[in-house]
Amino acid sequence: MNPMTSLALRYDGRRLLILDQTRLPREEAWVDGGDPDAMVGHIRRLAVRGAPLIGVAAALALAVFAESGADESSLRQAAASLRAARPTAVNLMWAMDRMAERIPLGAPALAAEAEAIFREDVALCEAMARHGVSLLGAGEAVLTHCNSGALATVGVGTALGVILRAWEAGKVRHVYVDETRPLLQGARLTAWELARAGVPHTLLTDSMAAILLRDGRIDRVLVGADRVAANGDFANKVGTYGLAVQCRFHGVPFHPVAPWSTVDLACPAGAGIPIEMRDAAEVRGQGGRAWAADDTPAFNPSFDVTPAALVTSLVTDRGVATAADLQAGILARLG
Template sequence: MVNLQSRSLRVYADALEYLDQTRLPQAEEWVRCDSPDAWQHAVKHLAIRGAPLIGLSAAFVLAQYAARHPESEWQAVSDRLRATRPTAVNLMYCLDAMEACFAQGANALAERAKALFEEDRALCQRMAERGADLLASGDRVLTHCNTGALATAGVGTAIGALAIAKQRGIDLHVYVDETRPLLQGGRLTAWEMADLGIPYQLITDSMAASLMAAGKVDKVMVGADRICANGDFANKVGTYMLAVAAHYHQVPFYVVAPYTTVDPACATGAAIPIEQRDGAEVRGAAGAFGEVVWAPSDAPVWNPAFDVTPAKLVTAWILDTGVFDSAAIARGEHLRGWR
């Protein structure tokens, strides 16, 4: 019996299932995950992805492990999970919340994981509604990576705003960056746009600036994996060049994320750890379609999973707690009420 379910996660009493996001859009395949090792493998291979979903799934894996191994060292397992994805702070937020319950036992961990899941649903709804408030019929919106229901427990972050706008009858046209190197935009966001019934066109990442120069983009909306105290933020690599292009072409650039993505302890983007991934992801591609290699097999590769966008390039930060401009960020208003 499923206890909790989102678009890409099913939680049972003793295990969870995830929708393998490496198989989309060709196949919707649910995979059982019943151990920390299985979770780490899924996250490293991006079968489980999206900063909020990574944190939530880790919470359930830890709670279920604790229920099966009441006498083991839970902290060591939590530390292993924490080290899997160093950039996205949502993972740290969820594991911090779980560790605070260790003294109360396994049942408390299970209840805390459930509360985190429900919290994320509510956060998604609030930030998506705030984002939709900034959209108008006829807007042409450019987005990057995948920030929809696949990546969260709820409607999503940036794509959540598009989904709420659609529900309100706001007519949009969305440009979807394919998002190198694993094509999360081309595979996942395009799939979600079709599912939501929102008209879209898929572009390569390198086409975005030309699209803006042609006057075809009204707004850019992206998600975030970590927002610093000064407003700098990390997101899927390629976001920074979008922000530079948007700034040059005077296109509003919005970051949509929950307060759980804000890291008050991280002063600036220079302090964000950036995950480096396997060079094979750039030399070729693999997925439900098979595997192809287009570069020399020994080609040296630099493959950061994320880049950092300076706060000065952002028009506004859309959080569940409010919409903040650069002056509000400078005053630290996005940090007030942070738990």
């Protein structure tokens, strides 16, 4: 394979390294990602996260494993393990299904497919950004939830990619960042990306967004998506649904941004999207600091599902689907 580099991933032709996102923003540590079993662990503990990045990273891990001399049986077992690492993010399954088709053709075919998936993601991000920027007026203040930038893809990002390109075009003046409980991907990752890009931003807890929406300080909300059902319902980091409800009440446009690989036409509606439940300990504390007793029961879904009825428009690399488009079943026709 040719060398491939992004903000969160490095492949130099021999070794695949992954930026451990659990250590950001205090430490930029790179870990080996060339072993599929290790990659499964990285994905499950969110060292690698973001639906597009997970798919690319898993594809590259499988290709590196093939180049090490793994036989067909071992490759199929590795592909199955990687595919099951996170049940909600459909990009992972999409990428592994593409790779699995190439397993009988050998390591060169797997390497070529993994590289194609990488290059496609870069192009998809730019296409989403182009379509999304067209929705914004001049000098808007926007809010985003979780992380959907270059740490979640191998390109400029999905929702955060739109925001960054809009900033460059003078269409964004300020970004409000939900810290995103319980793992703080907004605080740790999105704020870090915005600071690196020199974009003015303000961090807030998830429960503060409604005040800004009420006071007219936010012009638009853009979020990512981990799976989009055929009717436009979509799963994203938990807290997105509540934000969409608040936007509807306050009349603020709300846009999920996702590549077409995130659209699951086999899933008719959001009720069919599997939701990953994570360790309750994540709710009780973080980083060695506890704010609840160890035996406190906790509810910890990683994602929630936002109904299409709350979506102003869905931005994809294939274009923008309005609320009316979603109601008319445009996603099924685009597929």
